[in-house]
Amino acid sequence: MSLLRFAVIGNPIQHSLSPEIHQSFAEQIGIELEYQRILGEPLHFKQQVTDFFQQGKGMNVTLPFKGEAFQLADIATERCRQAKAANTLWQNQTKLYADNTDGIGLINDLKRHTSLHNKTVLILGAGGAARGIIYPLLEQGIKQLAVYNRSTERLQILARDFPDIAPVQYNQLSRPFDILINATSISTTRQSIELPDVLWSAQPFCYDLAYQRNGLTSFVAEAQLKACQALDGLGMLVEQAAEAFAIWHGVKPRTQPVLEMLRR
Incomplete structure (x- = not known):
């Protein structure tokens, strides 16, 4: 057979x-x-x-x-x-x-490490990876879900499809969040995301949807340098x-x- x-x-x-x-x-x-x-x-x-x-x-x-x-x-x-x-x-x-199954995969892994209820969450990126996790996150009783993306056009499209999110531009990143989620592909290119220091100031829990079998993704490495607890997406x-x-x-x-x- x-x-x-x-x-x-x-x-x-x-x-x-x-x-x-x-x-x-x-x-x-x-x-x-x-x-x-x-x-x-x-x-x-x-x-x-x-x-x-x-x-x-x-x-x-x-x-x-x-x-x-x-x-x-x-x-x-x-x-x-x-x-x-x-x-x-x-x-x-x-x-x-x-x-x-991306969204439920993320939620199941996140719950191993942190509570989501009443938390403020910022997603970095507005592509397909972000789309798969928005509703599952909202269903967890979070306080606010904001999304930042360098391309404002893609961000506007996402906000139209998901009216419960708060789209933010770079100059609006002026306060800390409880959880940062990297949904961009930047970690796979070994580059880092330029973010204002205020985002790191409260030492948010950081999660990268990308993963490295050996070593750290660039986002996880950067978060750890900022003294944040950080995980890559292998569990997801x-x-x-x-x-x-x-x-x-x-x-x-x-x-x-x-x-x-x-x-x-």
Whole structure:
């Protein structure tokens, strides 16, 4: 019998830990599967997805294709429609289904380390990564959710789609927040985000949606230099993967053993 086929598609993709994570989940449950990395091609993304689902069972989607993956889907979950971005695809008969497990993945990891209730939160970035986490954060009873982005046009579009957020420009970053979340891709380019000192003054809890297998992302390194508690997104990666695994297999795997393995 041929193995169940799964994949993650993105560009770049060679660094993805998703194959290791899903194989570890499969060992927990006692099933065998194949999980590959696919280098996404912007001009051929739709065809790549179509080709994969000739035999494939499920696909994870990472940068920069989450918005396009949502548009491809015939049926999307409510949280996927809210985000207008998909990170989990599967096929049922001839229909392509989409979900977004990023938000619940972030919440599950954040709750390990900090309380969200009545906190003020600032998201850095207004792209697909930010879209996937806004409603899940709002559902946690936070006091305020502000979003900063260098491009005001993209920020205005986000504010139109999410009327409960407070869009802020650089000159409005004049007071501290309890939690800072980096949803930009700047950590993957090894650059740092220029932020006013007042944001660091209250030593906010800092979370980077990006992750490094070895070492620190630039955002985490900068936050630690400012004496802030800071985490990268490896825990979120494992948690969102567990949600996707449960969608495909009907069983929720344990995440802590996998996270500990990856941190070693």
